[in-house]
Amino acid sequence: MDPLDVSRWQFGITTVYHFIFVPLTIGLAPLIAVMQTVWVITDNPAWYRLTRFFGKLFLINFALGVATGIVQEFQFGMNWSEYSRFVGDVFGAPLAMEGLVAFFFESTFLGLWIFGWTRLPRLVHLACIWVVAVAVNMSAFFIIAANSWMQHPVGARYNPETGRAELTSIVALFTNNTATAAFSHAVTGAFLTAGTFVAGVCAWWLVRARESDEARTMYRPATILGCLVALAAAAGLGLTGDAQGKLMFQQQPMKMASAESLCHTETDPDFSVLTIGTHNNCDSVTHLIEVPYVLPFLAEGRFDGVKLEGVKDLQEQYQTKFGPGDYRPNLFVTYWAFRAMIGFLAVPGLFALVALWLTRRGRIPDQRWFAWFALLVLPTPFLANSAGWVFTEMGRQPWVVVPNPTGDQMIRLTVDQGVSGHSAGVVLTSLITFTALYAGLAVVWFWLLSRYVVEGPLEHDSEPAPPKPPGDDEIAPLSFAY
Amino acid sequence: MALHDFWFIALAALFVGFFVLEGFDFGIGMLMKTFGRVAKGDREQHQRAALNTIGPVWDGNEVWLITAGGAMFAAFPGMYATLFSGLYLPLLAILVSMILRICAIEWRGKIDDPRWRQWADLGIAIGSWVPAVLWGVVFAALVRGLPVNADKQIHLSFTDVFNPYTLLGGLATAGLFAFHGALFARLKTEGAVRDDATRFAARLALPVTAAVAAFGVWTQLAHGNDWTWLILGFAIVSQLSAVMLVLSKGGDGWAFTCTAWTVAAVVILLFAVLYPNLIPSTLNPDWSLTVLNASSTPYTLKIMSWAALIFAPLVITYQAWTYWVFRQRISADRIPAPIGLSRRPT
Numbered sequence: 001m002d003p004l005d006v007s008r009w010q011f012g013i014t015t016v017y018h019f020i021f022v023p024l025t026i027g028l029a030p031l032i033a034v035m036q037t038v039w040v041i042t043d044n045p046a047w048y049r050l051t052r053f054f055g056k057l058f059l060i061n062f063a064l065g066v067a068t069g070i071v072q073e074f075q076f077g078m079n080w081s082e083y084s085r086f087v088g089d090v091f092g093a094p095l096a097m098e099g100l101v102a103f104f105f106e107s108t109f110l111g112l113w114i115f116g117w118t119r120l121p122r123l124v125h126l127a128c129i130w131v132v133a134v135a136v137n138m139s140a141f142f143i144i145a146a147n148s149w150m151q152h153p154v155g156a157r158y159n160p161e162t163g164r165a166e167l168t169s170i171v172a173l174f175t176n177n178t179a180t181a182a183f184s185h186a187v188t189g190a191f192l193t194a195g196t197f198v199a200g201v202c203a204w205w206l207v208r209a210r211e212s213d214e215a216r217t218m219y220r221p222a223t224i225l226g227c228l229v230a231l232a233a234a235a236g237l238g239l240t241g242d243a244q245g246k247l248m249f250q251q252q253p254m255k256m257a258s259a260e261s262l263c264h265t266e267t268d269p270d271f272s273v274l275t276i277g278t279h280n281n282c283d284s285v286t287h288l289i290e291v292p293y294v295l296p297f298l299a300e301g302r303f304d305g306v307k308l309e310g311v312k313d314l315q316e317q318y319q320t321k322f323g324p325g326d327y328r329p330n331l332f333v334t335y336w337a338f339r340a341m342i343g344f345l346a347v348p349g350l351f352a353l354v355a356l357w358l359t360r361r362g363r364i365p366d367q368r369w370f371a372w373f374a375l376l377v378l379p380t381p382f383l384a385n386s387a388g389w390v391f392t393e394m395g396r397q398p399w400v401v402v403p404n405p406t407g408d409q410m411i412r413l414t415v416d417q418g419v420s421g422h423s424a425g426v427v428l429t430s431l432i433t434f435t436a437l438y439a440g441l442a443v444v445w446f447w448l449l450s451r452y453v454v455e456g457p458l459e460h461d462s463e464p465a466p467p468k469p470p471g472d473d474e475i476a477p478l479s480f481a482y
Numbered sequence: 483m484a485l486h487d488f489w490f491i492a493l494a495a496l497f498v499g500f501f502v503l504e505g506f507d508f509g510i511g512m513l514m515k516t517f518g519r520v521a522k523g524d525r526e527q528h529q530r531a532a533l534n535t536i537g538p539v540w541d542g543n544e545v546w547l548i549t550a551g552g553a554m555f556a557a558f559p560g561m562y563a564t565l566f567s568g569l570y571l572p573l574l575a576i577l578v579s580m581i582l583r584i585c586a587i588e589w590r591g592k593i594d595d596p597r598w599r600q601w602a603d604l605g606i607a608i609g610s611w612v613p614a615v616l617w618g619v620v621f622a623a624l625v626r627g628l629p630v631n632a633d634k635q636i637h638l639s640f641t642d643v644f645n646p647y648t649l650l651g652g653l654a655t656a657g658l659f660a661f662h663g664a665l666f667a668r669l670k671t672e673g674a675v676r677d678d679a680t681r682f683a684a685r686l687a688l689p690v691t692a693a694v695a696a697f698g699v700w701t702q703l704a705h706g707n708d709w710t711w712l713i714l715g716f717a718i719v720s721q722l723s724a725v726m727l728v729l730s731k732g733g734d735g736w737a738f739t740c741t742a743w744t745v746a747a748v749v750i751l752l753f754a755v756l757y758p759n760l761i762p763s764t765l766n767p768d769w770s771l772t773v774l775n776a777s778s779t780p781y782t783l784k785i786m787s788w789a790a791l792i793f794a795p796l797v798i799t800y801q802a803w804t805y806w807v808f809r810q811r812i813s814a815d816r817i818p819a820p821i822g823l824s825r826r827p828t
Contacts, residue, residue, distance in 0.1 A: 056592075063588035066541065067581040073551050074577060077566025084566075085634075088559020089778040093786055096556040099549030100793045108542035108801055115538040119807055159779075164559075167782045420567040421635055430574050437578060441585055448592055455823050481534045481817050482591040 004419050006427040007079045010434060012393075014071050016386050017438050021065035021445075023385050026140055026187060027194025028058050029133040031229065033126075035222075040126050045462060046218035052461035053452075054198065059114065060448045064441060066107070071434065079427065083400050083418030090156045090167045091146050094174075098142035105135035115480050118465050140190070141183050148179035150401050151392070152251045158410035165401070165411045181247055182392075185240040189388065192233035193381040196348040199226025201453050203355050203365075203374035209456075210364045218457070220359055227352040230381075234349035242298065249299040249308070252402055254318070255395030257311045258329045259338040260295060261285050264310040271295040273339075281331065282311055322403070322412070329397040337391035344384035351377040485783035486773040489557035490760075492790055494753035496553055498746045500546035501617070501655075505745050506738075507540040509663015511583065511610025512656070515603055517667075517678050518814070526599070527814040528675050533587070533606075534817060535670035538808045540587065542801055544580075556786050560634065560776025561760040568628055568636025568761075572620050572643055576613050583609020594822035614659045615652040619643060621752050622651025622697070625705055630763035630771060642764075647700060654697035657690035658748065662741040665724065669734040673813040680728070683737075687725040694721055694744065698751060705755040713754055717747035 032054050039047035073095060076084050084091075112120065113128040120128070149156075155172025156165045167173065203226075206219040249256045257263075261275050263282035271294035272287050296306035309317075311328055318327040351373060358365040396402050403412035510532055518528025536543075555562045566573060586605025590598075623643050628636050664686060667679035698714045706714070724740035727733060756762070760776050763769040777783065 059588060060592060063585050066544075067584040070544075070548060070580060071577050073548060073555075074566060074573060077555065077562045078570050078573060079567070081563035081567035084555065084559055084563040088555055088562060089782050092552065092554075092556030092559055092562070092778065093782055096549065096552030096786060097789050099545060099552045100789055100797065103548055104542065104545045104793075104797045104801075107545050108539075108797075108804055111538040111541055112804055112807065116807060166779045167785070170785045420570075422567070422570060426570060430570070433574065433578060437581065441581070444585070444589065448589060451593070451823055451827075454827060458821070460821060480537075480821075481530060482537050482587060 001424040001428070003422055003424040003427050004416050006424050006431055007419050007422075008415060010079060010427060010431040011075065012390075013431070014068065014075065014434055014438070015393075016389065017442070018065070018068040018072055019385060019389055020382055020442075021061050021068065022140075023186075023190035023193040023382070024061050024197060025058070025065045026136045026190035027192070027229075028054060028061070028197065029129070029136045030191075031194050031198055031225070032058060033129045033133040034225070036126055036129055039464075040122060044217075045464070046214070046221070048464050049457040049461055050218060050222050053457040055114075056452055057197075057201075057449060060445065060452065062110070064445050067441075068438070078430075079420050079422070080400070080418050081420040083413060086164050086413050086418065087150075087401060088164070090149060090153075090165050090173065093167065093170065094142045094146040094149075098139055098146075102135045102139035102142060106132055106139060109135070117480060137187060140187055141179075144183045144186055145174055145176065145179040148176050148182050149173060151182070151396060152176060152178035152247075153401055153404050153407055153411045154178075156408065156411055158408050160410075165408075178244075178247055178251060181240065181244040185237065185244050185388075186385075188233050188236040188240050189381070189385050192230055192237060192345070192348060193385060195226045195229030195231075195233055196351070196377060196381045197226070199223050199230055199348075199352060199355060200374045200378040202226060204371050204453075205456055206359070207365055207367065207371035207374070210366050214457075215364050216362075220362075220364060223355055224359055227355045230348050231352040231356070234345060234352070237345055245298050246301065251405065252396060253309050254311065254314045254327060255329065255334065255392070256299070257309060257314060258331050258334040258395055259391065260308075261287070261331060261335050262308060262310045263312050265307065265313045266310065267307045268292070268296050268304050269308055271298070272335075275335065285331070321409075325398070325414070327398060329395050334391055334395045337387045337394065340387035341384050341391060344380045344387060347380040348377055485780055485787060486557070486777040488787060489553070489777065489783055490753070490757060490773050492787075493550065493553055493557060494750060496546055496550035497753070498749045500543070500550055501659075501749050502742050502745045503539070503543035503546060505614075505659045506663045506666035507536045507543055508610045508614040508659040509661065510536050510667060511587075511606045511663075512614060512660050513663055513667070513679075513682055514606060514610075516682065517675060520678065520681070523674060523814055526596075527817055528678065529603075530591075530820075531671055531675045531812055531814045531817050532667050532679075533590070534812060535667055539801075539804055541584075542804065544584075553786070553790075557778055557783060558760055558771075558773070558776045559778060560771050564630060564634050564636060564771060564776075565624070565628075565761055568630075568638055569620060569623070569643070570638075572616055576616050576620075579609045579612035579616075581609075583613075591820060592822050593825055594820045595825045598822075598825065611656065614656040618652040618655025618697075619648045621655075621749075622648040622701075624761060625701060625752050625756055627762035627764040627770075629765050630761055630769050631765055632769055634769070634771065636761075647704070650693065650697045650700065654690075654693045654748070657686065657693045658741070658745060661686045661690045661724075662738075662745055665728070665734070665738040665741050669738045670811055671813055672811045673815070675814050676811075680731070683728045687728050691721050691725055694718075694748065698748065701751060701755060706751075707755070710751060710754045713747055713751045717744050717751060720744045720747060 032051055035047050036051040039051055109128045109131040116125050154176045155169035157168050159166045202219045202222040206215050206223055209215045261272055262269055270290035270292045273289040273291060275285050275287050293303045296302055296304060299308055300306050315327055358370060398414045400415045400418040401413040403409055514529050514532050517532045518525035582605040586602040586609060590602035626647055628642055630636055664679050664683040668676055668683060695718055698717055702710055702714045720740045720743040724737050727737035758773050759770045761771040
């Protein structure tokens with residue numbers, strides 16, 4: 001067994017797993033902040049209960065996001081030490097800043113928020129969740145700026161003496177157009193995830209509790225809030241995805257050619273909806289369903305006159321440029337991950353439209369199928385997020401740092417150059433350990449979330465305790481304890 | 483002062499922050515199951531009270547490690563690459579146990595069921611004991627030197643990581659964190675929980691001091707230089723002050739401050755004997771990674787310095803404010819009743 005393959009499997013599994021929890025954290029923190037703000041302004045207890053309810057679900061999820069995030073930071077050095085050596089001067093800075101500028105805020109103020117309900121004045125306590133909401137999104141920016149540098153290295157030069165990439169402009173790194181496009185796309189995806197989560201959970205409760213006051217005062221407004229967020233996010237994903245795609249056609253033509261199974265350079269090729277192939281290569285691919293005009297628009301915003309390079313021609317160009325090697329990503333994975341991402345995105349959009357229609361003008365839906373739809377839609381944004389990352393990371397293979405067509409051509413690294421020199425057995429040990437541990441924790445995470453969703457907002461969360469900053473003469477009980 | 487020297491100090495400072503703060507979190511986790519064994523009352527409430535002393539802060543404390551890792555990557559990528567790949571399996575064990583700990587602390591109270599809590603407590607115990615020992619082992623192994631070859635690679639043998647010196651290091655950090663945690667619990671609680679914490683601290687005081695002193699003296703004699711004697715002396719004085727305060731039933735705050743200084747001094751000692759090396763090579767001193775040959779460019783270091791100078795004071799300020807907000811002592815009878823769900827819907 002090749003240690004490179006094992007290392008790639010480990011990075012893939014741990015990263016996709018980490019990014020199950022992260023989008024919910026990124027999107028749900030601002031939504032909880034909105035809920036709490038509405039409660040603070042209107043004093044409407046329904047929004048207090050929603051804040052507490054989704055706050056609990058947020059915390060269950062947050063724990064696993066944090067726990068798996070440490071692995072992410074450590075395994076660059078552990079498994080990709082040659083990569084770390086090559087890019088450390090550039091790549092380390094956004095990671096360190098993420099800790100210093102974002103994650104410290106996030107963790108500290110979350111602690112204040114969880115335990116501070118009765119210890120902080122109401123507005124200060126509200127400010128805490130807003131700090132968390134802003135910080136989680138800043139976190140995302142730093143990490144995606146680092147990732148985008150791997151996709152499209154800018155602001156750096158190759159130093160032949162040290163044999164590594166060196167930072168020349170931090171501003172260029174943070175204003176990398178790949179980073180701004182990828183950040184807006186990923187964060188919009190996070191809002192889709194959280195909006196769908198709130199809408200799905202509350203819509204299910206809406207049908208379940210349709211006879212009660214809670215349906216009208218709590219579940220219906222929350223469903224509508226979630227649906228509006230999800231719908232706006234779905235539209236935003238189209239726009240940001242389009243912008244990102246257009247950049248990718250220029251910056252990583254191989255990735256896009258592979259996503260389209262476009263083997264030969266063509267003018268105005270059709271967009272492929274369905275292909276079959278006996279082998280994972282160009283020669284065995286048969287395009288079954290194709291749509292004209294879409295692909296030229298995706299690439300350059302025009303309907304004709306667009307020449308797109310195919311995998312085979314790019315492969316030849318790269319061989320001339322970078323020497324012999326296979327520069328083609330896995331065709332099957334990139335093609336289908338791209339389509340899965342779009343397909344899974346459509347489901348929550350559809351659900352939001354249906355839900356908004358069924359709750360129009362004060363209506364409380366009672367259809368059982370709608371309740372089922374609400375539950376079944378919950379996983380789809382998670383799957384879309386994962387598919388998107390699988391697409392973009394598999395699409396850059398075999399590169400770990402993709403050469404920038406207009407940048408320093410020496411800044412490039414393939415995965416086999418970046419991997420640590422471990423034996424396959426060592427990496428297999430950690431792969432099995434992480435996979436088993438993560439699988440077990442995922443079961444608990446899912447069970448805990450579903451247990452809390454099914455239980456719904458709790459009785460003891462119906463009345464807010466008055467904030468009571470501690471005096472020196474008496475000891476106030478904690479409002480919350482583990 | 484050159485920027486790479488500044489970043490050596492900054493990296494040491496981040497690890498000082500991590501071990502001083504997370505040190506008592508580990509200590510609480512290590513001692514948690516022993517609370518409430520003697521005192522009358524509901525044992526579970528005592529253990530919850532102990533756990534909740536770190537409730538609002540442990541997560542923020544852990545970020546010191548994340549930032550230290552990021553800072554090492556950014557400032558000394560050569561060290562980050564060689565050390566993290568070289569110490570693969572010890573770091574794997576640390577990661578796994580810390581994952582267990584995070585989930586266990588956060589999920590423990592979510593289900594109100596004794597068996598559920600048993601599992602969570604097991605996670606907290608593993609997640610506190612294993613890193614508390616292994617961080618000491620890892621840092622001792624680093625100070626002792628690792629077989630870095632000419633290609634900056636480490637092919638580790640068992641005795642590079644586990645030998646009498648590193649095991650003593652693990653014993654010293656684990657003991658020190660337990661002692662530090664007991665003093666934190668003593669400072670943050672009252673009533674029977676505080677009595678327990680005081681009892682643990684009194685019992686730990688002398689053996690821990692012996693282990694820390696032995697580890698410190700060995701470090702000094704084997705790797706130290708003239709001025710590191712000062713740091714060692716300071717560590718021992720602050721540790722002895724803590725012991726005296728515990729045994730004489732003196733001020734809780736002062737005793738905790740003393741162990742905080744001890745932890746800080748031990749970490750500073752380890753970094754001081756390392757300097758100017760980052761990873762001393764046991765194969766050939768010329769192959770050692772140093773602040774010169776493993777650091778980032780001056781430009782990157784400059785950017786990082788600005789970020790650190792602006793944000794580090796801010797972080798320290800709001801983390802200190804958090805401790806102020808939750809400054810009140812807690813006790814077993816003032817912990818709110820468990821609000822977790824039952825295992826099955828009722």
